[in-house]
Amino acid sequence: xxxxxxxxxxxxxxxxxxxxxxxxxxxxxxxxxxxxxxxxxxxxxxxxxxxxxxxxxxxxxxxxxxxxxxxxxxxxxxxxxxxxxxxxxxxxxxxxxxxxxxxxxxxxxxxxxxxxxxxxxxxxxxxxxxxxxxxxxxxxxxxxxxxxxxxxxxxxxxxxxxxxxxxxxxxxxxxxxxxxxxxxxxx
Numbered sequence: 001x002x003x004x005x006x007x008x009x010x011x012x013x014x015x016x017x018x019x020x021x022x023x024x025x026x027x028x029x030x031x032x033x034x035x036x037x038x039x040x041x042x043x044x045x046x047x048x049x050x051x052x053x054x055x056x057x058x059x060x061x062x063x064x065x066x067x068x069x070x071x072x073x074x075x076x077x078x079x080x081x082x083x084x085x086x087x088x089x090x091x092x093x094x095x096x097x098x099x100x101x102x103x104x105x106x107x108x109x110x111x112x113x114x115x116x117x118x119x120x121x122x123x124x125x126x127x128x129x130x131x132x133x134x135x136x137x138x139x140x141x142x143x144x145x146x147x148x149x150x151x152x153x154x155x156x157x158x159x160x161x162x163x164x165x166x167x168x169x170x171x172x173x174x175x176x177x178x179x180x181x182x183x184x185x186x187x
Contacts, residue, residue, distance in 0.1 A: 046072055046075045046076060049068045049069070049071050049072040049075070050068075050072060052065075052068045053065040053066075053068035053069050053072070053085070056068065057089060062089045062090075062092045062093050063093070065089050066086055066089050066090065066093075069082055069085055069086045069089070070086075073086075078109060079109075080105075080106040080107075080109035080110040080113060080116075081106075083102045083103070083105045083106040083109065084102070084103065084106045084113070084115070084116055084119075086102050087099040087100075087101075087102035087103045087106065087116075087119065088119070090102060091119075091123070096123050096126065096127060099119075099123055100120055100123050100124070103116045103117075103119055103120035103123070104120065107120070112143050113143075114139075114140045114143035114144040114147060114150075115140070115144075115147075117136045117137070117139045117140035117143065117150075118136070118137065118140040118147055118149065118150050118153075120136050121133045121134075121135075121136030121137040121139075121140060121150070121153065121154075121157075122137075122153060124136060125137075125153055125156065125157055128160070130157045130158075130160040130161045131157075131161060133153070133154075133157040134154055134157040134158060134161065137150045137151075137153050137154035137157060138150075138154055141154065
């Protein structure tokens with residue numbers, strides 16, 4: 001009889017232990033559900049967004065950094081530094097038109113933003129808009145005389161403008177020097 005009683009007690013303890021274990025696992029699962037380990041956390045704090053964008057930029061995740069800056073711009077849309085930073089990231093992705101637009105927005109928000117003028121001028125230089133590049137680079141140098149690279153690249157833009165002017169003169173001279181009886185005739 002004692003053996004049966006001991007077996008009943010041991011079985012009761014085992015069954016009770018299993019119920020406690022199942023109860024604990026269910027409670028733990030409900031507790032853990034509030035933390036989503038598979039999803040990225042939603043960042044809505046401005047400083048956290050900036051930190052995240054700088055980290056992603058450093059890790060070469062330029063698209064992710066741009067996403068964070070876009071979220072930060074929703075919180076502070078008049079912060080010219082955000083447009084400048086997004087323009088730099090877009091340059092890394094070789095999206096020069098969007099970068100140029102962001103530099104322009106930064107300049108509109110802060111009209112004495114010398115480095116934004118410099119960078120926009122450099123993009124225009126890459127795009128062979130030499131006259132626009134020269135204007136931006138002159139403005140950058142006027143705003144900050146210590147921007148030596150602005151002067152260097154301005155001279156490069158001027159050199160290209162001069163070359164274009166010389167080529168245009170050569171073409172005009174070529175047509176002017178030809179026999180007038182040949183003008184207007186198909187070759």
